[in-house]
Amino acid sequence: MRLSVPLQYAGDARQLIEQVVALEQAGLDAVWVAEAYGFDSPTLMGYLAARTERLLIGSAILPIYTRTPSLIAQTAAGLDAVSGGRALLGLGASGPQVIEGWHGVRYDRPLGRTREVVDLCRRIWRREVISHDGIYRLPLPDGLGKPLKMLTKPVRDSIPIYLASLGDKNVQLTAEIADGWLPTLFLPEKAADVWGSALAAGAAKRDAALPPLDVVAGGLLAIGDDVTAMREWARPMVALYVGGMGARDRNFYNDLMRRYGYEDEARTIQDLYLAGRKDEAAAAVPAEFLELSSLVGPAGHVKERVEAYRAAGVTMLNVTPVGPDPIGDVRTLREWLG
Template structure:
């Protein structure tokens, strides 16, 4: 996977730059195909279209230590899943620092996209529970039991016992119990659901953890309600 990630990023940037015809002979991808592959008629080409901009930001959604390190080295942005600001440095700090140390000085500083669900108002704490099914699915049932990367991240956050329980319950078919086993403290730390003061404090924690851009989902049963939450978050950000 690491070689594939690196080569795909290289290929995309070569295509967008249009400096020359695309010729990439990597370990995983060969463009054009060698003469003994395909029809044997492959040749290097340059994209006909002229992109509006030839430097399009590439965000990588990585979790593993080596892939996060590579993200910090070559990508424009990092899009981590289940990001908890309070535990981020313990889980990924070393990998991010190692990758940044190898980063091309010609690239801009690495951006980090994180956030969560957004609902602004009083008495909305129960909305945080809406994240339980998705978290239970990933922490409890994604991948092989011993190779569940989401479960491993949850453990590194300090929820070792909870991660074990969630996984055992989910794999036993007890999905509701797995959802109930997700710690409330994790839900509180990974959402922007609450009154203005709560959200403002969470945004400060995100900023201190290195988050540069918010990646959020606005809660609501109607478009109007979601737009209202979007406007409310925008107003909070304008005051910071």
């Protein structure tokens, strides 16, 4: 099992990256850089490439609506070149609030767009002459464009592609075409009940040439006899996603909490959050949810959580160190993982 961390949104970007440099020395395997509606991900990933030596550097995620497929492929190939083959391309549809509200782009046909973007990226990296007639049309049929192939030669002709997905159709597509899966709010004990059928259906269509699906999931990390209270740090984030990251009738994270069996709690969190009562929404997040979605507590408990993630099929443990000794906790976890 490999070990990764997400680069945090808050704080000075350069200081956060310096912490990642220290974590690399402690045994970290990968770092994931989000975008949402903060700093763009590729700029920070390029800086990480310059400051690190062996870390895999992934986007988690680049929204498929905000760049053309060709630019996505160019960006990943450029990062792969400057990092010496360490790029991971994490993609996702994001949601209509961000795509339509921040970017002013219509949120439509997410499944079809995802499939076409993945296919086009792989073709571009192989330096095929690109013609495509689908949601994306290359070249445009009524203009002066002509079919082109990538001008520069990529370091690798197959950069790993990870998809962020939660719903059944998206997860099935992920298991069919992606190199890896980036779920969020992942509860290992409940994951099979929620996603097992979709993963199996996608795997049945998977190209045998693709590697086994890499599954990236985890949560807060703090190891110690007196750190259990640090699980509470996740409350505001869970409330934000479950309560406010989407409209009342179109919130993928709220749907997920309901599918986990917390239907009443999910409704309450959303009602409170949308009413502006964010602290009460955070307080309504179930303690069990926080425990199952984290690796916080005494060493024996954290070891049990690691094994729960492993049993759920997680192959890259993605943790957010929040304890008093984050580098020491990552080093300890690395030793446990082998």
